[in-house]
Amino acid sequence: MLPLFDLKGKIAVVVDILRATSCMVTSLATGVEKVIPVSKVEEALAYQGRGPLIAGERGGAKLQGFDLGNSPFEHMNQVGKAIVMTTTNGTRAINDAAEAEEVIIGAFLNLSAIKEYLISKTEDVVVVCAGWKNLYSMEDTLFAGALVDALGSDWEMDDAALAASTLYRSVEGNILGFMQQASHVKRLSGLNAEKDLAFCFEHDKFETIPILREGGLYAHNTR
Numbered sequence: 667m668l669p670l671f672d673l674k675g676k677i678a679v680v681v682d683i684l685r686a687t688s689c690m691v692t693s694l695a696t697g698v699e700k701v702i703p704v705s706k707v708e709e710a711l712a713y714q715g716r717g718p719l720i721a722g723e724r725g726g727a728k729l730q731g732f733d734l735g736n737s738p739f740e741h742m743n744q745v746g747k748a749i750v751m752t753t754t755n756g757t758r759a760i761n762d763a764a765e766a767e768e769v770i771i772g773a774f775l776n777l778s779a780i781k782e783y784l785i786s787k788t789e790d791v792v793v794v795c796a797g798w799k800n801l802y803s804m805e806d807t808l809f810a811g812a813l814v815d816a817l818g819s820d821w822e823m824d825d826a827a828l829a830a831s832t833l834y835r836s837v838e839g840n841i842l843g844f845m846q847q848a849s850h851v852k853r854l855s856g857l858n859a860e861k862d863l864a865f866c867f868e869h870d871k872f873e874t875i876p877i878l879r880e881g882g883l884y885a886h887n888t889r
């Protein structure tokens with residue numbers, strides 16, 4: 667619903683649970699120096715052979731000639747590397763959110779760290795759900811609901827936040843079971859991504875928050 671929101675002066679928490687932002691949190695938490703999100707395949711290819719690893723997918727599948735696809739396990743422990751990344755929706759959502767006061771990257775993997783970070787701030791917050799090709803996606807909305815829930819009733823929320831939180835509460839005991847009906851899980855089912863799916867819904871594995879600065883994502887560690 668991003669076109670409905672003015673991001674100026676606000677903190678944008680960009681989320682693409684399956685799987686772009688889960689990869690970014692994982693890579694920066696396990697030693698990557700920076701992640702450069704680019705919208706187009708050609709922009710990523712322009713970095714080939716110039717140092718950074720190039721990573722990405724289209725339709726969920728790894729791009730030909732790329733070093734990494736979009737499984738968080740491929741992005742783990744690439745210590746000291748820079749990764750240039752292009753994905754169908756996640757990297758575009760980050761670039762679309764660039765007019766916000768601050769852009770940070772969320773996933774279930776760093777949910778509590780995001781909550782603590784936001785509590786220390788005074789700006790309004792918009793959760794930017796990457797979705798799928800401009801359509802709604804369940805997993806990103808569930809993250810938004812989990813974050814609203816974690817922030818608690820002291821925060822003023824709009825109807826979209828209320829809807830997300832109600833959805834999250836109704837399925838939180840069985841997220842993976844519920845997600846079997848979701849479109850992106852069906853899309854990923856032929857791509858051997860079952861392990862990714864379970865990993866991307868793990869809560870609070872990392873305390874790292876990727877923050878966007880001058881076109882690159884860098885790790886902000888909360889402890």
Ligand code: MLT
Binds near residue numbers: 723726736753
């Ligand atoms: C995306 O950006 O659309 C996703 O991360 C796609 C995926 O990895 O399945």
